[in-house]
Amino acid sequence: MIAYLAHDIKTPLASVIGYLCLLDETPHLPEDLRHQYTHITLEKAYRLERLINEFFDIAKLNQTYSPLHKENIHLLYLLEQMKEEFYPLTSQKDQKIVIDVQEDLLVYVDAQKMARVFNNILKNAFHYSYEHTTINIHAYQDESYVHIVFENDGDTIPQDKIQKIFKQFYRLDESRNSKTGGSGLGLSIAKTIVEQHHGLIKVSSQNQHTIFDVMLPLHEL
Structure with a gap:
């Protein structure tokens, strides 16, 4: 995957330098030509930025498997x-x-790592939420888990897409790649980190309302 990305980066970079x-x-x-060339250069630079972001996502995926350094933290402060x-x-x-x-x-x-989980879920919510809407976050406890x-x-x-949403490199909407710029790793990384914590992550969606539930165990396993 890194080899493919390295090859892909050469094309927009060459265009940026050329223009x-x-x-x-x-x-x-x-x-009029100056405006046209400037516009093309900007588009190629955005493409280059998206590819570089994919490099970072792959690096984050590798870091996901590193050992945990757990401590008690105030959930509210992290979310704020x-x-x-x-x-x-x-x-x-x-x-x-x-x-x-x-x-x-x-x-x-x-x-x-948990900040990365929340970041990836919020990024997904931002991209796929309607304008002028609210992203709500709340938490509660049951007998076994803290639910965020x-x-x-x-x-x-x-x-059929919910079943695939946590797969590596899966993009919910291919037509929005140019806007989101994601590599399809964000939710996969979130799931891996939550499972490292012996937790679960679930998603449901109906009536234009989507819910992600991050479940972290109350007691160390």
Whole structure:
């Protein structure tokens, strides 16, 4: 996969360099051509950025299998941090993130890896939520697990796609690759990390409402 990506990167990079050279070496280029070349260069740069992001995703996948460094953390504080990080994105679509979690609720996790889980789920919710909607996060306990629940409003995920949503390199909507720029690893990484914590992650979707439920064990296994 890395070899394929390395090969793919050469094409947009060559285009970026080529068009920049034209812009640099032709000072009296007509304005319409200058605008056209600038636009093409920007598109190729975005393509290059997406491919580089895929490299990072693959690197993260390899890091996922490293040992856990678990500690008790306040779930609310971790989620609030994620909310702040996502504000520049959610504001683009006039979305909000609302968190309803008790301040004293502790989870025994690897904080960095669990932050990656929440990041990947929120990124998915952001991309597939409608504009002007709210992403709700709440938590509760049952006899065995702490449930961290993420809810968003967007197109209903068909049942045949729900069965594949946690597979590596699976993209929910191929037509949106240019917008999301993802490699299809985010939810697979989230599932792997949760399972490392002896937990479960589930998803359901109906009536334009999607729910991700991250279940972390109350007691160390």
